[in-house]
Amino acid sequence: xxxxxxxxxxxxxxxxxxxxxxxxxxxxxxxxxxxxxxxxxxxxxxxxxxxxxxxxxxxxxxxxxxxxxxxxxxxxxxxxxxxxxxxxxxxxxxxxxxxxxxxxxxxxxxxxxxxxxxxxxxxxxxxxxxxxxxxxxxxxxxxxxxxxxxxxxxxxxxxxxxxxxxxxxxxxxxxxxxxxxxxxxxxxxxxxxxxxxxxxxxxxxxxxxxxxxxxxxxxxxxxxxxxxxxxxxxxxxxxxxxxxxxxxxxxxxxxxxxxxxxxxxxxxxxxxxxxxxxxxxxxxxxxxxxxxxxxxxxxxxxxxxxxxxxxxxxxxxxxxxxxxxxxxxxxxxxxxxxxxxxxxxxxxxxxxxxxxxxxxxxxxxxxxxxxxxxx
Amino acid sequence: xxxxxxxxxxxxxxxxxxxxxxxxxxxxxxxxxxxxxxxxxxxxxxxxxxxxxxxxxxxxxxxxxxxxxxxxxxxxxxxxxxxxxxxxxxxxxxxxxxxxxxxxxxxxxxxxxxxxxxxxxxxxxxxxxxxxxxxxxxxxxxxxxxxxxxxxxxxxxxxxxxxxxxxxxxxxxxxxxxxxxxxxxxxxxxxxxxxxxxxxxxxxxxxxxxxxxxxxxxxxxxxxxxxxxxxxxxxxxxxxxxxxxxxxxxxxxxxxxxxxxxxxxxxxxxxxxxxxxxxxxxxxxxxxxxxxxxxxxxxxxxxxxxxxxxxxxxxxxxxxxxxxxxxxxxxxxxxxxxxxxxxxxxxxxxxxxxxxxxxxxxxxxxxxxxxxxxx
Numbered sequence: 034x035x036x037x038x039x040x041x042x043x044x045x046x047x048x049x050x051x052x053x054x055x056x057x058x059x060x061x062x063x064x065x066x067x068x069x070x071x072x073x074x075x076x077x078x079x080x081x082x083x084x085x086x087x088x089x090x091x092x093x094x095x096x097x098x099x100x101x102x103x104x105x106x107x108x109x110x111x112x113x114x115x116x117x118x119x120x121x122x123x124x125x126x127x128x129x130x131x132x133x134x135x136x137x138x139x140x141x142x143x144x145x146x147x148x149x150x151x152x153x154x155x156x157x158x159x160x161x162x163x164x165x166x167x168x169x170x171x172x173x174x175x176x177x178x179x180x181x182x183x184x185x186x187x188x189x190x191x192x193x194x195x196x197x198x199x200x201x202x203x204x205x206x207x208x209x210x211x212x213x214x215x216x217x218x219x220x221x222x223x224x225x226x227x228x229x230x231x232x233x234x235x236x237x238x239x240x241x242x243x244x245x246x247x248x249x250x251x252x253x254x255x256x257x258x259x260x261x262x263x264x265x266x267x268x269x270x271x272x273x274x275x276x277x278x279x280x281x282x283x284x285x286x287x288x289x290x291x292x293x294x295x296x297x298x299x300x301x302x303x304x305x306x307x308x309x310x311x312x313x314x315x316x317x318x319x320x321x322x323x324x325x326x327x328x329x330x331x332x333x334x335x336x337x338x339x340x341x342x343x344x345x346x347x348x349x350x351x352x353x354x355x356x357x358x359x360x361x362x363x364x365x366x367x368x369x370x371x372x373x374x375x376x377x378x379x380x381x382x383x384x385x386x387x388x389x390x391x392x393x394x395x396x397x398x399x400x401x402x403x404x405x406x407x408x
Numbered sequence: 409x410x411x412x413x414x415x416x417x418x419x420x421x422x423x424x425x426x427x428x429x430x431x432x433x434x435x436x437x438x439x440x441x442x443x444x445x446x447x448x449x450x451x452x453x454x455x456x457x458x459x460x461x462x463x464x465x466x467x468x469x470x471x472x473x474x475x476x477x478x479x480x481x482x483x484x485x486x487x488x489x490x491x492x493x494x495x496x497x498x499x500x501x502x503x504x505x506x507x508x509x510x511x512x513x514x515x516x517x518x519x520x521x522x523x524x525x526x527x528x529x530x531x532x533x534x535x536x537x538x539x540x541x542x543x544x545x546x547x548x549x550x551x552x553x554x555x556x557x558x559x560x561x562x563x564x565x566x567x568x569x570x571x572x573x574x575x576x577x578x579x580x581x582x583x584x585x586x587x588x589x590x591x592x593x594x595x596x597x598x599x600x601x602x603x604x605x606x607x608x609x610x611x612x613x614x615x616x617x618x619x620x621x622x623x624x625x626x627x628x629x630x631x632x633x634x635x636x637x638x639x640x641x642x643x644x645x646x647x648x649x650x651x652x653x654x655x656x657x658x659x660x661x662x663x664x665x666x667x668x669x670x671x672x673x674x675x676x677x678x679x680x681x682x683x684x685x686x687x688x689x690x691x692x693x694x695x696x697x698x699x700x701x702x703x704x705x706x707x708x709x710x711x712x713x714x715x716x717x718x719x720x721x722x723x724x725x726x727x728x729x730x731x732x733x734x735x736x737x738x739x740x741x742x743x744x745x746x747x748x749x750x751x752x753x754x755x756x757x758x759x760x761x762x763x764x765x766x767x768x769x770x771x772x773x774x775x776x777x778x779x780x781x782x783x
Binding site: 071072073074075076077078080096100101105108109110115116117327329331341345346347348350353354356357359360361362364365 | 446447448449450451452453455471475476480483484485490492493554699703704706716720721722724725728729731732734737738740
């Protein structure tokens, strides 16, 4: 059994490219992880997700522990077997969804108690249970349980949640000690938009020691420049030899900006959620396919795309699918966007290896300015 | 340009296997046509529909003339180009949907006037316009405009609609005279459950002369044995050298029974509609995947199926997708069903060619009796 590992291949300024080795295969970084909330990437077949270039996907502990339950997934061979995705999987700890989805929750030192949004049952999620669930799911990369506060928030509130998350980090580390050596556990830096608290959080997590470090609690309402300042300060405080994962972010521009500041991993529902709502990400910027101007346009979204859906169908046809409420439209645009995100990351990896990431980011942004019609 | 043609390869009792040659490729009969109502087969990618073995699909004139409009589709290169389905397409005439979908309609000698279910506009559909629309769409096989009555109905009402449909058939034939020789026009036998009226309709249509003949006005509420009696009597009255198309039918058993009575072509929304609602057609009979007993079942739907979705995912996973409201579940079961229908027809073709269709139908039905759980 090869233990979990991360190796840098090249750096360019603060931007890094590397490779993670997990029990289910390698992941080249910077990497974008499509979100398979309920053991499925919404509206898209796994084979197509894989074909887009995705090497790792994310599963949501909160959803899976409620339905079909971690024990059931374990009995069915683990999440990889259950959903027939034999490639790497990262699971979050459930903490974020408890905050955003549960109609009722109580946070205490021991953990969080919440009401299931599915059947109303009261459920307990402690740091130990969060790790237990993720081990049952069989994730390649597990996340510590943390408490994430919405921004803006009072410093005292941010500090309280950050310190609680640190105590939970220690308990998660202990609970994870029985896990196989090819599995990884990441700590999560909290601290809101307060750089001193972020530094304190990062330092304490490094003392505990994790296979990788996530930057949590961002993209929760703050402006992009605030987010990027926190990312820059936090990434700088993290060890160079461990992967850095910016959770729940973001737009193509967010990704390039964060890569420039030393981030290695991302997850976001944006490609699929926007795809289902008719917004396509392309080299030329975002295209709102529901716009009436596309009704007679025989051009594909991008004739040079690697994505068949971007090449094989006219804008007029995609427009028609959305106007007609045909689910195929959302599927096709989700694919267009998943390919776009993967290609953006592949381009970043190549550019970093060739020491021209700044040029790559600038050229990519310039092309967006020829943006088709995000009005 | 090769004109539209139909050749019988073999017969076995009344069952027939043959090949239709159209402008966009050949179709082996008995053939099942998936329904692409609004220029898309609901929830399924064209490539997957093609991979299931479908050689021809059906488009709905009523829907397409309202949105995106026949003129727009024509300007975009016709339906094949518009939806990127370069294979044969049959379009219905719009008559059936006018009856079933329009909130208001008036049938007169000249045609039907109806209120669009989309924007409330009043729209006229005459026999000439129905042909014009289908020529604009570029269909390989066009259908005459007809009036379809719901069963049970009074004989006088059935006769009136049948005779009106005959007069419309003549006008459609004349309107179609300008169409290219590689395009086909089918007449539609009406007459409800009255065998004498069916015979009269068939005879009059043969006098007018069509490339093929459809049996319309069935599967509209009558029991299966009534339907099959009408199918048998009508098929017998139709010329052996022209394809016979039973419109809007049906279950796997309906298809086998109708093939046994000499039918060559079918269309139905059942595979995709049932798939979206969690019902899978398999060799072992129908399986309701939402049934709780599948929640822990690691077996695939059919490990020997040609359909990847039937082999690659456990019943437990498919069950989970439906319980979780993930659209991927409907997509996967639609595919399972489309493959099943295509394989059923491929099996029928091979059995007829080997003069063992009765045995094939009996064996297939026997396997269904080991049916998993349609309770």
